[in-house]
Amino acid sequence: MRSRIPVVLLACGSFNPTTNMHMRLFELARDHLHQTGRYQVIEGIMSPVNDKYGKKGLVSARHRVAMAKLALETSDWIRVDPWESEQDTWTETVKVLRHHYNEVLRGFQSKELVRNKHPTESSMEDSLSCQQPVLPELKLLCGADFLQTFKTPNLWKGEDIKEIVEKFGLVCISRAGSDPSQFIQESDILSEFQHNIFLVREWIQNEISATQIRSALCRGLSVKYLIPDSVIAYIAQHNVYTAESERRNEGHLLQPLRLLNTTINPLRD
Ligand SMILES: Nc1ncnc2c1ncn2[C@@H]1O[C@H](COP(=O)(O)OP(=O)(O)OP(=O)(O)O)[C@@H](O)[C@H]1O
Numbered sequence: 620m621r622s623r624i625p626v627v628l629l630a631c632g633s634f635n636p637t638t639n640m641h642m643r644l645f646e647l648a649r650d651h652l653h654q655t656g657r658y659q660v661i662e663g664i665m666s667p668v669n670d671k672y673g674k675k676g677l678v679s680a681r682h683r684v685a686m687a688k689l690a691l692e693t694s695d696w697i698r699v700d701p702w703e704s705e706q707d708t709w710t711e712t713v714k715v716l717r718h719h720y721n722e723v724l725r726g727f728q729s730k731e732l733v734r735n736k737h738p739t740e741s742s743m744e745d746s747l748s749c750q751q752p753v754l755p756e757l758k759l760l761c762g763a764d765f766l767q768t769f770k771t772p773n774l775w776k777g778e779d780i781k782e783i784v785e786k787f788g789l790v791c792i793s794r795a796g797s798d799p800s801q802f803i804q805e806s807d808i809l810s811e812f813q814h815n816i817f818l819v820r821e822w823i824q825n826e827i828s829a830t831q832i833r834s835a836l837c838r839g840l841s842v843k844y845l846i847p848d849s850v851i852a853y854i855a856q857h858n859v860y861t862a863e864s865e866r867r868n869e870g871h872l873l874q875p876l877r878l879l880n881t882t883i884n885p886l887r888d
């Protein structure tokens with residue numbers, strides 16, 4: 620019997636704040652990959668974007684990481700990783716993937732070292748049957764609206780999209796209003812690597828959006844059962860979302876758009 624490929628799922632986004640749907644993304648993706656019979660999901664990582672991303676209403680990463688930690692307290696396989704948010708600048712998603720893949724490989728190699736030094740019964744069985752340990756993979760997890768942003772002019776570099784789908788792979792969860800399969804067919808790069816793109820249909824529609832959560836909070840409406848109680852308590856205690864926080868970065872260009880604009884025309888901005 621062939622061993623399953625260990626997979627780590629990485630979701631990049633604002634997580635402003637973490638919603639129940641963000642956590643559902645991971646559960647849906649894991650079920651889907653397990654149902655293929657080829658993969659074993661070993662970990663999920665949520666990576667809140669750097670403050671310098673420049674998105675309207677983006678509150679400090681200190682709060683976003685703290686809220687994600689609280690939200691994920693009930694998960695035994697998903698964790699938040701602050702690396703991306705702790706960098707001095709905004710980091711392209713492909714570089715975040717590279718960083719985490721190096722970490723995954725490091726963990727794998729040190730486990731192999733221990734296995735070779737202290738062989739267990741099962742590792743000896745593996746070597747007798749000539750089964751090589753299977754190298755883990757890292758896949759980018761996103762919603763269909765994230766995938767659609769690939770076609771926004773100047774937002775993504777073609778070479779980054781290619782590396783994401785060629786080297787890593789993508790797990791994309793359906794979202795009302797987006798048709799990811801048609802979108803993939805319309806793109807040369809995405810259709811070339813569609814064997815590495817897993818489309819997951821959510822079996823119960825759940826249209827929670829962080830933007831709507833923030834605007835409900837600002838209007839004093841209840842968001843209970845849409846985001847975890849621990850996150851609601853944190854938001855109240857630190858007064859995270861206010862009319863003022865919603866105006867943050869208003870009228871700013873997203874950092875990826877600024878970077879590409881300067882590459883194209885260094886005299887602009
Ligand atoms: N309801 C949903 N269905 C499918 N994917 C979702 C859903 N909500 C969020 N996602 C995905 O979660 C990831 C993180 O998204 P993000 O932080 O932008 O949250 P959001 O709820 O979309 O927030 P906002 O409303 O501010 O854009 C993205 O890949 C996004 O596509």
Ligand SMILES: NC(=O)c1ccc[n+]([C@@H]2O[C@H](COP(=O)(O)O)[C@@H](O)[C@H]2O)c1
Nearest residue numbers: 631632633668711712713774775776875
């Ligand atoms: N060129 C790029 O690598 C690129 C461009 C736009 C967004 N992104 C990422 O996609 C995510 C988008 O998050 P939001 O959906 O919250 O805007 C962020 O993690 C951001 O860093 C990456």
Ligand SMILES: [Zn+2]
Nearest residue numbers: 632633764829
């Ligand atoms: Zn979004």
